[in-house]
Amino acid sequence: MLEMKRGWMKRAGQRAFALGACAFGGWSTQAFAARIDPQELEQLRGTVGMLLEDVEEFYHVTLLIESFMLVMLLALIVVGLVGYIKLRKEVRELRRLVCGEDDFAAETPEDVDSPFEPMPSFEPEPEPEPEPEPEPEPEPEPEPEPESPPIVRFLEAYNEVNDIEDPALQKARFASLLAEFSGKRFTCTNPEARKTNPNAPPTFETRDEGDFWAVEKGDGSDDYYVIPDPMFPYSEERHRFCGMKEAFASNYQEGKTYTHMEIEAPARFSLMGSLWAPQRPGKIVLSGEQDA
The missing domain is CATH 1.20.5 (Single alpha-helices involved in coiled-coils or other helix-helix interfaces)
Structure with missing residues (x-):
């Protein structure tokens, strides 16, 4: 019993010593921290x-x-x-x-x-003898310029004749121009029927005194370039009923008559026997207007 009491007292003493040591350590740490001066820290830095x-x-x-x-x-x-x-x-x-x-x-x-x-020196190689210059080849003869299409030559001559002021001389020159280019003539054959029925399409047929002139396209086909006869005044009847408005775009104004025309683009027709069918419209510019 005595030994148990001694053991219990010994353990109680050890616990008390440990608690005292912890308390002393905490107090010492706080005391050391309190001793550090912030100014000293700045000096150290x-x-x-x-x-x-x-x-x-x-x-x-x-x-x-x-x-x-x-x-x-x-x-x-x-x-x-x-x-x-x-x-x-x-x-x-x-x-x-x-x-x-x-x-x-x-x-x-x-x-x-x-x-x-030193770097080794090399003797320069002898220059090769110049080769004899070859004799100039004869210049080839210039190739002849290709001939312009018939319609181009026809329009160039047409514009020259169209500027002639003498009516008799102009008519004679136009006749010889058509003969030179083997031109054909045709006309609208149903103007009277179109007056009663404006929606009826124009029909075209070969005539010796026709007011359309046709020149072969030149490619062996049945297509022709077509221009209007400039010797006839361009009137309202010719525009509305004789097939001109279907064949050519123009600057025509209703109620006017024109005495002069210029060709900007020929129309294109195809020939079937003696009948002519429009394929593509042309374009003309009218001038010299008069009141109808």
Whole structure:
């Protein structure tokens, strides 16, 4: 019983000692923290910063010293090369004087001034003899220009005749122009029927006195280029009932009659026996208007 009591007291003492040690440690930590002054911390930081600046400055000085040493090393190499070249030249001069080699061939400046082996020289290759110039070939004869299509030549002549002011001379020239280009003539055959029925399409047939002139297209087909006879005044009846408005676009104004026309584009018709069928309209410009 006594031993149990002693053991219990021993354990209680150990616990009390441990609690006391913890309390003393906590009090000591608080006391140490309370002793640190913020100003001292700032001073420590400033001291550390100055040390870092000194280290950085020392690093830069070290770099400058290394650069200086490299420059000195290069200078020593250059001085050594120059001294070597001069010494070699003096030795050769002394050899020539001592040995009496008067016919000693002087070295080229490249051999004297340079410690390196000279580049091998190559003799230039002889230039090849110029080949004899070939005789100029005769110039080919110019090829004849291709002949213009018949309609182009016809329109050029048509425009020249169209500017003639003398009606008799103009009529004679137009007749010879049609004969030269083997022109055909045709006309609208149903103008009276169209007056009673304006919606009826025009019909065209070959006539000796027709007011449409036709020139072959020139490709072996049955297509023809067509222009209106300029000798007839361009009236409202001719425009509305004689097939002109279907064959040609124009600047015609209702109620006017025109005495002059110019061809901007010929129409195109196809011939089937004696009948003519429009394929593509042309375009004319009317002038010299008169009131109907």
